[in-house]
Amino acid sequence: MIRKAVIPAAGLGTRLLPATKVIPKEMVPIVDKPTIQYIVEEAVASGIEEIIIVTSRSKRAIEDHFDASVELEDVLERKGSLAQLDQIRSISRMAHFHYVRQARPLGLGHAVLCARRLVGDEPFAVLLGDDVFVGKTPCLQQLIQVHEETGRSVVAVQEVEETEVSRYGVIRPLPIRERLWDVESLVEKPQVAEAPSNLAVAGRYVLTPDVFDILECVGPGRGGEIQLTDALSLLCQRSGLVALEFEGKRYDVGDKRGYVRATLEFALQDEVVRSDIFAFLERYYAREGTA
Ligand code: UTP
16 A cells, blocks of 8 residues: 655756746646645545655745644634635645655755655655646556556656657656556656657656665766666666556646646636636637737
8 A cells, every 4th residue: 555655846946937936846836726736636636645745945835835824724714714714724634744855956866765764664656746647547546556456666657759758757668568568777868869769757656665775876867966767777677667658638837838738727627717718818819810
């Protein structure tokens, strides 16, 4: 059973500057909810009870968001805004939250290693705050099912355009069955000509705890950072790694285009906002044309 999830949230978020100069990238809202709340909701919907967030000095707002907000709750109670009160209270009650600091942004692999003591010796999930998933079954739940079936570490993958491979970790796959691969190795952000496939790692993982010993040993890789991809490549040769092509949509909200697309996706899920946006776009195109 997977009970614990690590959410690395100590990166600098330079692709969303200047929004992320003061506000943590994970707190940038998609419509009316901070990105990290969508991530926590996915984890909880997948059966996770303990959430371990890897933060840094400039990310205190994350901790505050998942804490009770006594003054706000008092005001909402006095005003009789009970629906809002419920909504606010439920945020801190979703799961048990734990925090660990990453003193320097030494890479995603290093951030995961920072959670070692809190995770202990059990398989655990990793969810990156950059990737938001939409679909019938939460992406993490799909991975957990595969882990329960195989007992091995699992990564989520998706097919990307050949020209896009240099933005991702890419797997060398050996087919097991439809949508499921045995991973022979991984390469972080390969050139198109060197990419072993067009199956890119998306930001959801279920990892066996032996990954921590590997992370202790891998030195800095691409960009001078301790890369999770390098550790996973070694894991393939030890306890093994499988890749699942998940069902659903993924938005890279750490990137401006992905962020706007995700905002539209969630806005359009709200009936009232939806009809308003369509009417707005109709007027917009009538005025500006489509060129
Ligand atoms: P990214 O490289 O996408 O995040 O790392 P970033 O560095 O914040 O973003 P840009 O590229 O500068 O815009 C993927 C995930 O790993 C976390 C990030 O917070 C993000 O969720 N991370 C990355 C850490 O926690 N620590 C690190 O040292 C690096």
